[in-house]
Amino acid sequence: MGMIIVLLMGSADALAHAVTQGDKGYIQEITGVHLLPFIYLGAKHMVTGYDHILFLFGVIFFLYRLNHIALYVSLFALGHSTTMLLGVLFDTNVNGYLIDAIIGLSVVYKALDNLGAYQRWLGFQPNTKVATLVFGLFHGLGLATKIREYDVAADGLIPNLLAFNVGVEIGQMLALFAILIVMGYWRRTASFWRHAYTSNVVMMTAGFMLIGYQLTGWAVAS
Template identity: 40%
Template sequence: MLSQRKVALLALAALAIAIGLPFDALAHGISEADRQRMLSGGYLQYVGLGATHMLTGYDHLLFLFGVVFFLTSFKDVTKFVTVFTIGHCITLIFATFYKITWNYYLIDAIIAISVIYKGFDNNGGFQKHFQMKSPNLLAAVFGFGLLHGFGLSTRLQQLPLGDDSTSMLLRILSFNLGVELGQIAALAAMVALLALWRHRPSFKRFSYAANLGLVFAGVFLLFMQLHGYQHDSDPDSFRFPIEEHKHVHDDMEIEKSAADPSRDSLD
């Protein structure tokens, strides 16, 4: 058996990988290039964007990885993934169509909690720390599916969807189709990897560390999204607001000129 120290080191290594990703990759939002491309693109563009968004949606993928981690039969995988899919389709389609939205940093922060929840549950956290059975997993996956779909909706609403109801609905459904295709591709890779790993002795030894890594990654994502929300809601509350930062540079230039009068003559 691995010592707790080694387990913690493995979990921290997983977190270090997440921290090492560029911030743009972690943000997984809708870029300006995506917006411009959608202005002249057809429905297939929305399908492609939906697939890409899911395949780069680290928080959605981490949660799904936690859901299928201990599922050993195709029937169980299908059941839980279907429930999750129904949940996120409901909020993705209806919230987008009726323009129901919220701050996407806060939604993604709650989605990060779903990652923490799944890792905690997979490691028997409810039994160890609360002396109770885990909440109904099927209901939890459906509820989190609704939440993940709302997160996807907030990003989709940043795109030009048009004012015509029919065209808007078709764009939403196209994006949703892309999300499902991306999800299928990601899940196929996850399930295949887990199926191969599950038959090796290392699976039993490292499964606790892997799910502890999920918890740590979820905590990191939670703080990252809360930090993003603070920047978004009150950017001037940080140490160097834009105007203050500009003044600091101006003052530095004045001090340099005073210390070296030859700079002014050269200018």
């Protein structure tokens, strides 16, 4: 988790739903249906999206059964896919900085949830399934705000967006697979419970960093 903090501090692009300049140029230049390139771009976005990975890490941190993991990941994917597609197709006018700040908030929320903060502070446990779906909607909307900035050609737009979404889900599965391997090994060691609290505090700190970066960008751009 400490390495994630370093990466976040060292790369501004990692703090938003950014697309690399090379990919941006490619998206702006092509027209027509290009399924495989858009699948690749979607997978690349998810695998390199630290905000997505942090949130997924938090979601599955205390999930042990595969059916529970599949349920929560599916809810996140449903929300993410829905707003990404609709946000681009209907050209929703939302501020990308504020949406990405909410995405940072999702990381903070999940870290606090894992720490049992809501039960101590509020006396009850918020519905974690609903929260995962709702924050999935914001994650997808954040990506939609970036895609709209790149003027994707109308010719082939819907097939290309669907292909991009397929790539996002492939990337999510790859990221999830890697996280589960690491978590599976870590949970079998004595250090897991010793460092579970610290890990979630670090994750929460990363979320606050994401929020601060995005709100600073919003204030400067306003």
